Amino acid sequence: MDTERLRDLESVTDSALSYLPLDELLDELLRRVVVILEADTSAILLLEDDGTTLAARAAHGLEEEVRSGVRIPLGRGFAGRVAATRQPVRIADVATADIANPILRERGLKSLLGVPLHVEGNVIGVLHVGTLVHRDFSDAEVELLQRAGDRAALAIHGRLTERERGLADAMQRSLMPALPNLPAVDLAGRYLPAAAAYLGGDWYDAFPLPRGELGLAIGDVVGRGFHAAALMGQLRSGLRAYALQGLSPADVLRNLSGLLRELAPGHSATALYMVVDPERAHVTLSGAGHPPPLVTTEGGAARYVELAGSVPLGAVRIPGYTDVALDLEPGSAVVLYTDGIVERPGDELDARLERLREVTSGARPDPHVLCEAIVAAMLPNGSRRDDAAVLAVRQEPFEDPLDLTLRADVALLPLLRRVLRRWLEAAGASPREVEEMALACSEACANAIEHAYVPPAGSVGLHATVSGKGTATVTVRDSGRWRAPRGQNRGRGLVLMKGLMDSVEVARGEEGTTIELSRTLEGRKP
Amino acid sequence: MNGPLTIELHDGVPVGRLEGEVDISQTPFLRDKLHRAVESHHEGLVVDLTETTYLDSAVVGLLFELAERLATHQLRLAVVVPEGGLVERVLAIVDLGKVASLHRTPVDAVAALRSPGEG
Numbered sequence: 297m298d299t300e301r302l303r304d305l306e307s308v309t310d311s312a313l314s315y316l317p318l319d320e321l322l323d324e325l326l327r328r329v330v331v332i333l334e335a336d337t338s339a340i341l342l343l344e345d346d347g348t349t350l351a352a353r354a355a356h357g358l359e360e361e362v363r364s365g366v367r368i369p370l371g372r373g374f375a376g377r378v379a380a381t382r383q384p385v386r387i388a389d390v391a392t393a394d395i396a397n398p399i400l401r402e403r404g405l406k407s408l409l410g411v412p413l414h415v416e417g418n419v420i421g422v423l424h425v426g427t428l429v430h431r432d433f434s435d436a437e438v439e440l441l442q443r444a445g446d447r448a449a450l451a452i453h454g455r456l457t458e459r460e461r462g463l464a465d466a467m468q469r470s471l472m473p474a475l476p477n478l479p480a481v482d483l484a485g486r487y488l489p490a491a492a493a494y495l496g497g498d499w500y501d502a503f504p505l506p507r508g509e510l511g512l513a514i515g516d517v518v519g520r521g522f523h524a525a526a527l528m529g530q531l532r533s534g535l536r537a538y539a540l541q542g543l544s545p546a547d548v549l550r551n552l553s554g555l556l557r558e559l560a561p562g563h564s565a566t567a568l569y570m571v572v573d574p575e576r577a578h579v580t581l582s583g584a585g586h587p588p589p590l591v592t593t594e595g596g597a598a599r600y601v602e603l604a605g606s607v608p609l610g611a612v613r614i615p616g617y618t619d620v621a622l623d624l625e626p627g628s629a630v631v632l633y634t635d636g637i638v639e640r641p642g643d644e645l646d647a648r649l650e651r652l653r654e655v656t657s658g659a660r661p662d663p664h665v666l667c668e669a670i671v672a673a674m675l676p677n678g679s680r681r682d683d684a685a686v687l688a689v690r691q692e693p694f695e696d697p698l699d700l701t702l703r704a705d706v707a708l709l710p711l712l713r714r715v716l717r718r719w720l721e722a723a724g725a726s727p728r729e730v731e732e733m734a735l736a737c738s739e740a741c742a743n744a745i746e747h748a749y750v751p752p753a754g755s756v757g758l759h760a761t762v763s764g765k766g767t768a769t770v771t772v773r774d775s776g777r778w779r780a781p782r783g784q785n786r787g788r789g790l791v792l793m794k795g796l797m798d799s800v801e802v803a804r805g806e807e808g809t810t811i812e813l814s815r816t817l818e819g820r821k822p
Numbered sequence: 823m824n825g826p827l828t829i830e831l832h833d834g835v836p837v838g839r840l841e842g843e844v845d846i847s848q849t850p851f852l853r854d855k856l857h858r859a860v861e862s863h864h865e866g867l868v869v870d871l872t873e874t875t876y877l878d879s880a881v882v883g884l885l886f887e888l889a890e891r892l893a894t895h896q897l898r899l900a901v902v903v904p905e906g907g908l909v910e911r912v913l914a915i916v917d918l919g920k921v922a923s924l925h926r927t928p929v930d931a932v933a934a935l936r937s938p939g940e941g
Contacts, residue, residue: 507843706847713843713876731876731908739879742846788886788916789879795915 318455322354325448330356332444333437335425337405340413340448341368341375342421350375350422358426361399372396375422378410382419384438385410388430400426407431411442413449420449471529475502478708479700479758480715481510481574484663485687486671488636490520496683497524497565498634499532503539508710510574511539514632514687515567515586515609527560531609535569545569545582546617549609553584553617556610565609568632574691575714577624582617584609587638587649590631590656591624592666594693598631598656600649629661629690636684637674648674663688694719697761704745704756704774713738716760716770723762724820733815736796737770739789740811744774766820767798770813827852829859832932836860837868846880853884860891866935867892870902870928871909882916889921898923900931 316324326338337357341350344367352366371380373396378385387393387408390401400408403426410424423445433441475483485500497517505511513535517528534555538548548569556565568589570581581589581601585608592598601622607615624630638648652674659669666688675684698719702708713734720730737758744756760770793800793813801812826848829838836859844852860867867888871877889899899922903910918924925931 506847706845709845709847710843732911735876735878735908735912738845742878742880746846788882792879792882792912792915796911 318452319354321451321455322448323356325444325451326354326356329423329425329441329444333409333425333441335409336428337403337426338424340421340423340452341366341379342413342452343370343379343419350379353421358399358403360403361397364399366397366399368396374400374408375410375424378412378422378424379419382412382414384412384442386433386438388432390426404428407433409433409438409441411438411445413445413452415449415453420453423448471499471525471532473501473503473532476504477701477703478504478510479702479712480692480694480698481572481711482663482690482692483688484667486667486685488671488675488684490636490681490683495521495525496636497528498636498683498685499528500632500685500687501532501536502687502689503536504708504711505542505571506540506707506710507542508575508712508714510572510689510711511536512570512572512630512632512687512689513539513567514634514685515565516634516636516685517565518563518608520683527556527563527565530559531556531565531567535567539569539571544619545571545580546619549582549584549617550615553609553611553615557613560610563610566635567609570630570632572630572689572691573714574711575718577626577691577718578621579624579630580619580621582606582619584615584617585611587633587635589633590653591622592629592631592656592659592661593625594627594661596657596661598653600653601630624691627661627690627693629663629666629688631656631666631670631686631688633670633686634684636682637670637686639682641681661690663690694722696723697759700758702741702745702756702758704754706742706745709738709742709745712741712758719760720768723768723817724766725768725817726819729815729817732796733768733770733813736793736800736813736815737772739793740770740772740813743789743811744772744809762817762820765816765822767814767816772811772813774808827855829855831863832868832928833936834863835865835868835932835935836863837870837928837932839870839873840877840881841873843876844874844881845876845878849880849884852881853887856884856888857891860888860895860897864895864897866897866899868900868902868928868931868935870931872902872904872928874904874909875907877909877912879916882912882918885918886916886921893921898935900925900934902926902928902931 322340329338339355339358339361340353342353344351348370350368352361355361368376370376390405405426407430408426410422412419413421413423472487475485483502490496500514502512517524535552538551566586568583568586572579583603584606588600588603590598590600604618606617638652655669655673659666667686670686716734716737717730720733741756757773762768797813798815803810826841826844827838829836838856892899901922901924903924923934
């Protein structure tokens, strides 16, 4: 009979099953186990990601266990004991045994047999069968269920890995932000997952700040897997929240360190946060145990920014982070990266850092070109032990004419004004002309954003130039249909534009509305 | 930090101080806060622009709106305007003086609201 049962067991994992989705596969496995062992119920509980809880995943004759979401702490009750001891557990009389899950008793089960599911030495769950009549499970039956369990474990593990990979991809994608499209600022980023681990802890972020600066962040959570990825997502959100309050980079990191200690005591992460002021081509940054960024100029000389030594986030209760300020030469770019770019087993870190500096020097300071060159040179098609990220930013050089495209979002107006002020100053406008003309242009853009668009918003184009006679002309164009300003308050935008410029012309066409603002610069009059 | 607006009571009068650049992206938040200040006090409102480096037509519109709202309660708006800057030029172009009294210091503005009959 046992030979016969063993043959039946083969059917538990035959190839016909391998094409079933995981849930259907488990249901079929459990159905067959019940038949072979002449039991009344069977169930599979799988260990959760946290490694301390078993959750009912599939059941036969005991479906309410799955429906009610039974969760058993490791070591407790019948299934908890099977997983904790990694040994089969036989219970002849449920009435007198330590059972954590009341459903087993309510169902009227008299005897139980459970075996651990393990893969590569790790317990991943528990398989158990139950009978409504008293039964003493024989050693042969224990072995039979264990063999069924071993086969089931392999099948489950394969499916879970596949599922985890799919989830990991989706999660990593959702955690990596789409870089914002900003006027006069060029951004590029690359995230490279590790070849073996499905989820890593590297991240970056870029966002406009309320006062018109640009915030850029990069970080690395120690560890891998869902926990590291989830923590990374929390830190990224936390950093953005602190940054949007207008805190300095060092203060942002100090807060973030405290947050990490709250969220995950004992965990460690590195991060670097940088604020770019496009008006003064000025950068303020601070690092928390993170490798230093590179600045590269149009002439092709890259150098590391000197950051004072700092502890990683979460390392000490009150970390002393400091802000470092630097001015950027026109057209230069800043490169941020994680240690996955520079750390490689068997190579000296200093040599790798020097290699990164050379590669950066040799590339045009265009963020997209830089990212490509760095990935190609530092991580050539090989298997990566660690994930890696690189983020590059450059303020586009100011030229005449100036052409900007602005996503139709009023939150970008402060940044737009900074860019315009810088351009107007370079064009020879006086401080008073700079602030008044920037205001008039901002009004024109706000008008285009607010009234010429039906959400979801598109974009607004701005074109600025100074004539030989010293007249600055700024044209703001949208592609929406003109709507009359609503009420008296909206009309004030036009009043302000007219009050601050020499001339304001509004052209409303089928294609959209164009506002042309011009004013002769005192200092540029021939 | 709580955005560019802080509201304090001076001699029973709410004084809203706006700092830095204030524009259309912040007006929904400012409108809410300032209207609440108007509703919960009965002494009028002072808006202090001493530390304001920039304001646009949306903020100007909000100031007109507040003045109208106060007028329906027989109350007044007093605005503190720094001398000789962008803010003063903007408020001159839109003629805010038509609906609000303009002052150089918060003390003057509060005193103006406290004195009956003026304005």
